[in-house]
Amino acid sequence: MKIMPNRLDKGFFQYQEEFEQKALEVLRSGWYVLGNEVKSFEEEFAVYTGAKYCVGVASGLDALWIAFRVLGIGQGDEVIVQGNTYIASVMGITINGATPVFVEPDEYNNIDAGKIEEKITKKTKAILAVHLYGQASNMGPVAALADKYHLRLVEDCAQSHGACFEGRMTGTFGDIGCFSFYPSKNLGAFGDGGAIVTDDARIAEDVRVFRNYGSEKRYYNKVVGTNSRLDEMQAGLLRVRLKHLEELTGERRKICNRYLEELKNEKIRLPEIRKGATTVWHQFVIHCKDRDRLMEYLNERQIGTIIHYPIPPHLSEAYQYLGFHKGDFPVTERYADEVLSLPLYNGMTKEEQTMVIEAVNRFV
Numbered sequence: 001m002k003i004m005p006n007r008l009d010k011g012f013f014q015y016q017e018e019f020e021q022k023a024l025e026v027l028r029s030g031w032y033v034l035g036n037e038v039k040s041f042e043e044e045f046a047v048y049t050g051a052k053y054c055v056g057v058a059s060g061l062d063a064l065w066i067a068f069r070v071l072g073i074g075q076g077d078e079v080i081v082q083g084n085t086y087i088a089s090v091m092g093i094t095i096n097g098a099t100p101v102f103v104e105p106d107e108y109n110n111i112d113a114g115k116i117e118e119k120i121t122k123k124t125k126a127i128l129a130v131h132l133y134g135q136a137s138n139m140g141p142v143a144a145l146a147d148k149y150h151l152r153l154v155e156d157c158a159q160s161h162g163a164c165f166e167g168r169m170t171g172t173f174g175d176i177g178c179f180s181f182y183p184s185k186n187l188g189a190f191g192d193g194g195a196i197v198t199d200d201a202r203i204a205e206d207v208r209v210f211r212n213y214g215s216e217k218r219y220y221n222k223v224v225g226t227n228s229r230l231d232e233m234q235a236g237l238l239r240v241r242l243k244h245l246e247e248l249t250g251e252r253r254k255i256c257n258r259y260l261e262e263l264k265n266e267k268i269r270l271p272e273i274r275k276g277a278t279t280v281w282h283q284f285v286i287h288c289k290d291r292d293r294l295m296e297y298l299n300e301r302q303i304g305t306i307i308h309y310p311i312p313p314h315l316s317e318a319y320q321y322l323g324f325h326k327g328d329f330p331v332t333e334r335y336a337d338e339v340l341s342l343p344l345y346n347g348m349t350k351e352e353q354t355m356v357i358e359a360v361n362r363f364v
């Protein structure tokens with residue numbers, strides 16, 4: 001038996017009938033883009049997060065770059081972001097011509113709030129807080145800094161659907177919360193999808209117009225927008241999954257609590273959760289100095305793992321033009337060499353969990 005790092009089929013079969021019924025309903029409706037499913041999903045997801053408005057878009061990356069676009073952030077502006085994020089967070093900034101300013105992560109793999117202030121310049125316009133691996137960032141100090149320096153605060157919640165900091169949902173701390181519904185995310189569609197949430201009616205309206213060629217009224221275009229619409233099929237299927245999201249998160253929590261209790265190997269550091277924060281366990285990420293050997297060892301035992309992420313954005317080929325070098329962000333770079341995501345997915349059996357635990361515990 002091979003254990004995959006992630007698998008999506010089981011998450012479908014858990015609610016197969018409901019998904020299939022909804023798919024047929026959408027197919028038979030004769031309405032496939034920007035209709036009632038999208039409208040209902042937007043209302044339901046806004047309620048879920050506690051934000052006033054939600055606007056669906058075509059992907060998490062679109063949510064990010066459109067967020068910065070409607071906030072007017074572009075050429076000559078700087079946006080603060082953690083160094084160890086998925087590259088899409090950074091692309092959301094650079095697509096607009098703005099410059100990412102990297103900050104090292106803390107021990108919870110999120111932005112180190114204590115290292116933000118020293119990076120703020122006259123050009124700084126925003127902080128992008130990424131809630132990596134499902135855990136809420138240290139939003140108290142992050143929001144306070146945004147406030148103090150009159151910066152925009154955007155959240156990348158692609159991995160944190162439902163995660164809270166001091167009882168408040170990620171995505172609702174700043175101006176805009178950006179979500180992805182890529183199939184492997186905690187709230188996954190069956191294709192691409194994304195959304196922004198906000199309490200600001202003006203921002204919601206600007207995104208609504210921007211995602212549909214900049215038109216408020218058909219064929220009357222206010223701005224040069226884009227085509228980034230959540231389709232009816234994805235929105236309908238997301239509504240089904242959203243109804244079960246708390247159960248699905250509970251199941252992930254159970255698996256991870258078992259990992260936390262039973263994984264015992266002094267060569268690995270287990271994930272920790274910040275006081276006041278919750279995690280929805282998008283990934284279960286361990287740190288290991290011997291990571292490559294551990295990965296190889298697990299692979300030989302039919303246990304697949306993934307590195308999130310092997311190359312930090314500042315060292316990726318795409319961002320050579322920013323002029324960074326190896327050694328510029330030692331913590332970020334060390335994390336890239338140490339992190340390993342253990343198998344984790346809805347529908348993972350007890351036996352599969354046991355196999356992972358026993359194999360990791362025997363690694364020497």
Ligand SMILES: *Cc1c(COP(=O)(O)O)cnc(C)c1O
Nearest residue numbers: 059060061086088089158180182
């Ligand atoms: C997945 C992800 C994105 C991008 O979402 P897509 O829907 O794939 O475009 C952005 N940021 C983070 C942190 C992600 O994990």
